[in-house]
Amino acid sequence: EIRTGSPVARIALQQPPSGSSSCRGAAAEASGVVLEDGSEVRARLVVSGADPHTTFVNLIAGKDRDLACDSVASYEPFLKSVERLDFSSGVAKINLAVSELPRFSCSAAGGEPGPEHLGTIHFEHSLGEIEEAWREASLGRIPKQPVIEMTIPSSADATLAPPGMHVVQLFVQYIPYELSGGSWRDPKVKATFVDRVLDRVAHFCPNFRQSILHCDALSPLDLEEIFGIHRGNIFHGALSLDQIFHQRPVPGFSSYQMPVKNLFLAGSGAHPGGGVSGAPGHNCAQAVLKDLGIK
Numbered sequence: 001e002i003r004t005g006s007p008v009a010r011i012a013l014q015q016p017p018s019g020s021s022s023c024r025g026a027a028a029e030a031s032g033v034v035l036e037d038g039s040e041v042r043a044r045l046v047v048s049g050a051d052p053h054t055t056f057v058n059l060i061a062g063k064d065r066d067l068a069c070d071s072v073a074s075y076e077p078f079l080k081s082v083e084r085l086d087f088s089s090g091v092a093k094i095n096l097a098v099s100e101l102p103r104f105s106c107s108a109a110g111g112e113p114g115p116e117h118l119g120t121i122h123f124e125h126s127l128g129e130i131e132e133a134w135r136e137a138s139l140g141r142i143p144k145q146p147v148i149e150m151t152i153p154s155s156a157d158a159t160l161a162p163p164g165m166h167v168v169q170l171f172v173q174y175i176p177y178e179l180s181g182g183s184w185r186d187p188k189v190k191a192t193f194v195d196r197v198l199d200r201v202a203h204f205c206p207n208f209r210q211s212i213l214h215c216d217a218l219s220p221l222d223l224e225e226i227f228g229i230h231r232g233n234i235f236h237g238a239l240s241l242d243q244i245f246h247q248r249p250v251p252g253f254s255s256y257q258m259p260v261k262n263l264f265l266a267g268s269g270a271h272p273g274g275g276v277s278g279a280p281g282h283n284c285a286q287a288v289l290k291d292l293g294i295k
Contacts, residue, residue, distance in 0.1 A: 054229075085250070094216070177220040256284040
């Protein structure tokens with residue numbers, strides 16, 4: 001059964017039946033999820049695709065957290081490690097509908113997709129530009145020259161837009177979650193961010209601004225509130241050296257089985273981290289099958 005539009009309020013835990021075996025000496029085990037409408041979906045095991053903070057800080061709370069901390073020796077230090085995870089990201093997204101393809105100043109191409117439209121397009125020229133954008137973001141400022149990666153999916157798949165029109169996606173770094181001045185809830189702040197990005201693209205694509213039909217901008221705060229990603233980190237936690245390989249999500253729990261029995265982590269917060277590989281989910285599925293005794 002697949003349910004949509006069914007937000008999860010919490011992961012339900014229970015005391016295991018007497019005489020049952022336990023994982024790592026755990027007493028508490030996952031028994032299902034409780035939805036926001038109050039209904040409970042019971043399950044033999046729970047696999048979370050949410051980030052570690054959302055899973056263990058937000059979705060296991062109250063009496064369930066108390067049960068885990070009281071009955072699972074490793075849970076409280078595990079939880080403290082999750083709470084200390086670095087979720088620095090600095091990513092924002094702008095989705096655009098345009099009336100024509102971007103025409104690059106360096107290209108004489110016409111209105112049909114060319115090689116320059118089919119890959120990822122970057123608007124940086126040096127490591128110094130990237131470094132400066134990171135430095136400004138680390139101070140809580142929107143960079144004067146953000147790091148921009150453009151893709152035009154409709155250049156490869158014409159069914160994504162009406163004839164002659166296109167969709168353009170701008171992946172933007174480094175954009176701070178917390179601003180030193182202002183708030184992402186202020187429309188003027190978001191407009192400033194969007195203008196800086198579009199001005200940079202228009203510097204290389206003179207027709208770009210006039211071609212825009214619709215603009216959907218997602219700040220780090222939007223990514224958090226719309227998609228439930230803690231601090232808007234699309235990788236479910238920073239991919240720093242202390243949070244990868246055997247230390248993802250935290251040391252001692254990189255094998256997808258979490259300290260609470262029957263609870264697995266399958267999202268980008270698990271090894272090997274974020275990207276479009278599907279590897280965390282694939283690896284977690286193997287761990288689940290092994291736990292269920294299925295070959």
